[in-house]
Amino acid sequence: MSASAHAVVADLRDRIRQFDGRALRDRAVLPFGVPEIDEKLPGGGLALASLHEVCGGGNDAVEGAAAMLFAAGIAARTRGQVLWCLTRPDLFAPALAQAGLAPGRVLYMEANDEKSLLLCLEEGLRHGGLGAVVAEVARLSMTASRRLQLAAEAGGTLGIALRRFRHKREVGAFLLPTAAVTRWQVSVAPSAPLPVPGVGRACWRLELTRCRAGEAAEFEVEASDAEGRIAFSSRLADRSPAAGHGRLGASA
Amino acid sequence: MPRVVSLFLPGWPIDRLRRAMGASAPPPDARLVLVGREGSRRVVTAVSRPAEAAGLRVGMPLTKAHALLPDILTMPADPAADAAALERLALWALQHYAPIVAPDPPDGLVIDTTGADHLHGGEARMLGGLVNRLAASGIFARAAIADTRGAAYAAARFLADPVCVVPGGGVAEAVARLPLMGLRIPPETVAGLHVLGFATIGDVLAVPRAPLVLRFGALLGRRLDQVQGTVLEPVDPLRDPELATVRKVFGEPIGAPETIARYTAGLVRDLCRTLERRGLGARRLDLLFHRIDNSLQAIRVGTARAVRDEKRLTRLICDRIETIDPGFGIEIMELTATLAEPLALQQAVTSLVEEETADIAGLVDVIANRIGARRLYRIAPVESDVPERSVRRIAPLAPDDGATWQGRWPRPARLLARPEPVEVMALLPDHPPAFFTWRGVRRRVKCADGPERIFGEWWKRDAELAAVRDYFQVEDMEGERFWLFRSADEEQASSGIGRWFLHGVFA
Numbered sequence: 172m173s174a175s176a177h178a179v180v181a182d183l184r185d186r187i188r189q190f191d192g193r194a195l196r197d198r199a200v201l202p203f204g205v206p207e208i209d210e211k212l213p214g215g216g217l218a219l220a221s222l223h224e225v226c227g228g229g230n231d232a233v234e235g236a237a238a239m240l241f242a243a244g245i246a247a248r249t250r251g252q253v254l255w256c257l258t259r260p261d262l263f264a265p266a267l268a269q270a271g272l273a274p275g276r277v278l279y280m281e282a283n284d285e286k287s288l289l290l291c292l293e294e295g296l297r298h299g300g301l302g303a304v305v306a307e308v309a310r311l312s313m314t315a316s317r318r319l320q321l322a323a324e325a326g327g328t329l330g331i332a333l334r335r336f337r338h339k340r341e342v343g344a345f346l347l348p349t350a351a352v353t354r355w356q357v358s359v360a361p362s363a364p365l366p367v368p369g370v371g372r373a374c375w376r377l378e379l380t381r382c383r384a385g386e387a388a389e390f391e392v393e394a395s396d397a398e399g400r401i402a403f404s405s406r407l408a409d410r411s412p413a414a415g416h417g418r419l420g421a422s423a
Numbered sequence: 424m425p426r427v428v429s430l431f432l433p434g435w436p437i438d439r440l441r442r443a444m445g446a447s448a449p450p451p452d453a454r455l456v457l458v459g460r461e462g463s464r465r466v467v468t469a470v471s472r473p474a475e476a477a478g479l480r481v482g483m484p485l486t487k488a489h490a491l492l493p494d495i496l497t498m499p500a501d502p503a504a505d506a507a508a509l510e511r512l513a514l515w516a517l518q519h520y521a522p523i524v525a526p527d528p529p530d531g532l533v534i535d536t537t538g539a540d541h542l543h544g545g546e547a548r549m550l551g552g553l554v555n556r557l558a559a560s561g562i563f564a565r566a567a568i569a570d571t572r573g574a575a576y577a578a579a580r581f582l583a584d585p586v587c588v589v590p591g592g593g594v595a596e597a598v599a600r601l602p603l604m605g606l607r608i609p610p611e612t613v614a615g616l617h618v619l620g621f622a623t624i625g626d627v628l629a630v631p632r633a634p635l636v637l638r639f640g641a642l643l644g645r646r647l648d649q650v651q652g653t654v655l656e657p658v659d660p661l662r663d664p665e666l667a668t669v670r671k672v673f674g675e676p677i678g679a680p681e682t683i684a685r686y687t688a689g690l691v692r693d694l695c696r697t698l699e700r701r702g703l704g705a706r707r708l709d710l711l712f713h714r715i716d717n718s719l720q721a722i723r724v725g726t727a728r729a730v731r732d733e734k735r736l737t738r739l740i741c742d743r744i745e746t747i748d749p750g751f752g753i754e755i756m757e758l759t760a761t762l763a764e765p766l767a768l769q770q771a772v773t774s775l776v777e778e779e780t781a782d783i784a785g786l787v788d789v790i791a792n793r794i795g796a797r798r799l800y801r802i803a804p805v806e807s808d809v810p811e812r813s814v815r816r817i818a819p820l821a822p823d824d825g826a827t828w829q830g831r832w833p834r835p836a837r838l839l840a841r842p843e844p845v846e847v848m849a850l851l852p853d854h855p856p857a858f859f860t861w862r863g864v865r866r867r868v869k870c871a872d873g874p875e876r877i878f879g880e881w882w883k884r885d886a887e888l889a890a891v892r893d894y895f896q897v898e899d900m901e902g903e904r905f906w907l908f909r910s911a912d913e914e915q916a917s918s919g920i921g922r923w924f925l926h927g928v929f930a
Contacts, residue, residue: 239836265804265814282798371870
């Protein structure tokens with residue numbers, strides 16, 4: 172019963188989309204290349220013509236370095252130029268290059284206030300010639316995010332709102348809903364110890380806290396590599412059952 | 424409220440002459456005076472600074488100057504050439520700074536920069552840049568910006584050192600202490616006011632107006648009003664017949680934004696035709712609005728490359744229409760391509776196989792006109808090991824040479840503007856810290872990579888000759904990663920003293 176109901180709903184959804192005339196474009200997605208994550212996302216990846224939200228979790232909320240590299244990894248896997256809007260110029264470009272985003276592809280825009288930043292972000296999304304637009308924003312209201320989502324749909328461009336806070340107490344503002352299609356929270360996790368002295372590949376705890384037409388999920392992943400790809404953490408295989416979260420069997 | 428820049432060129436005739444003469448100009452320390460005729464007398468019309476220091480003044484008879492200093496160098500003055508050169512300077516300012524510029528003879532310019540300063544990084548930076556650029560080409564200048572042309576004039580001559588920004592609404596306060604010469608009134612009037620005991624502009628503003636006007640004429644009253652801004656004083660903008668210009672004169676004044684947008688589209692179409700005939704593309708467009716109250720409003724847009732695309736140019740201008748205050752109506756609209764460059768015909772990509780790269784020049788223009796061109800950039804690698812020097816900004820549409828940063832060592836996502844000192848417990852030598860305290864939080868290091876040794880660049884600064892930084896990437900128990908370095912020179916390393924800094928945050 173439930174399986175056939177799902178099929179009926181999916182069919183209806185498809186037909187509504189065709190009336191909308193957005194069927195083809197909406198189906199374009201950017202998969203992570205990690206089956207465990209992609210199967211949780213409707214369509215099997217991040218929808219290209221949409222706005223996504225990424226924020227740092229835990230101690231990383233203010234610096235947002237992990238969230239930034241996560242966004243850079245996604246942008247690196249799109250095609251074409253990337254517009255990166257920021258309000259504080261503390262981003263270190265060589266790190267972006269190490270996450271797969273070559274310097275020739277990134278166009279930086281330094282706005283002096285959030286209002287002009289959002290305007291330029293919308294402009295970039297609507298233009299349609301860019302691969303992705305990433306913007307470091309502190310506040311994102313429902314109205315603003317809806318505008319951005321419409322602009323992303325119109326331009327067929329992937330938008331990433333990289334939520335960045337000036338103080339830890341502002342983190343609460345992130346709980347307010349926005350029109351973004353997905354919302355990711357990236358926090359750092361201790362890396363797997365290496366058999367030799369040294370630092371291994373960084374690990375992130377990736378929480379999909381909101382996903383339109385999907386469910387929330389949580390993953391443990393290894394950070395973006397030089398092509399911008401994240402990898403599913405191999406550590407889950409030898410983790411004790413108490414620390415796991417029900418996905419133990421998947422990678423064992 | 425408009426913002427007006429007054430540029431004062433104290434040594435204009437001599438600076439101009441020196442530039443015109445080039446290599447054959449007299450040395451800077453020469454006691455040079457320029458000589459003109461006043462009736463049958465020969466008088467000094469300009470003095471160089473060494474001559475001024477020696478006691479010579481403008482307006483002195485030449486015989487007296489010779490008597491004071493027998494070894495002065497004299498040259499004939501050429502007021503016509505001075506005025507012509509001032510106009511050329513005004514044209515340069517028009518192309519680089521703002522749409523409304525006028526020469527303010529004999530020794531200055533006035534520029535209405537309302538709404539244009541953000542493109543140059545703010546008012547103070549804009550003035551500083553202007554003065555420095557002139558100084559680099561041998562023209563000594565002072566500049567001031569204020570709400571009124573009169574106040575800017577006075578501030579440029581008596582306050583600026585070399586620049587002065589009179590804050591909005593602060594005109595009365597700023598000019599009160601300035602001498603009467605700042606009012607742009609004839610010297611006889613100044614002398615008369617001095618006799619009556621007035622010394623500063625504030626003194627004159629404080630007394631009833633009518634008796635003064637009765638005695639010294641209406642000009643004094645008008646100048647006082649103009650300084651305070653109670654009477655509008657529009658700048659009559661310089662226009663060069665060489666520039667491509669189209670005008671639209673309205674029988675009935677217009678004001679609605681939609682109407683303005685419609686006529687703008689028409690003007691852009693006409694201008695593009697003019698440009699096409701000349702084989703040019705616009706780099707900078709100025710749209711001037713003459714309002715019926717005789718004041719001017721302006722929109723300036725710039726493009727990263729020469730453009731002759733009607734749709735794009737119209738879009739760029741229409742983006743800014745909301746900044747225009749039509750007042751009681753606009754009677755003339757005038758569109759000028761202030762800066763135009765040859766536009767070469769390009770062959771479009773015809774190959775079906777070749778991947779099409781989207782042209783983002785239009786987007787770059789839209790954003791640059793909104794937030795200022797210098798805020799839109801790409802970052803290119805620089806061959807330098809010192810991390811903070813390894814990046815430089817380049818133009819957004821600069822050709823991509825595919826260069827990237829070399830080296831296998833990971834770099835942090837966020838680099839602190841300046842390294843912050845941290846307290847560290849470490850084993851020496853060459854060991855990463857075991858603990859460190861940053862911003863009040865003590866962290867235990869779980870694992871670390873390093874050291875990556877980076878030497879100072881002694882060819883840039885002598886002080887870096889012995890400077891060494893040993894960088895470590897460390898991970899604390901929480902999984903957060905930081906970029907720490909121990910700064911040491913040879914001596915300190917051997918004595919075991921090295922200060923630790925935190926320079927960046929990884930992810």
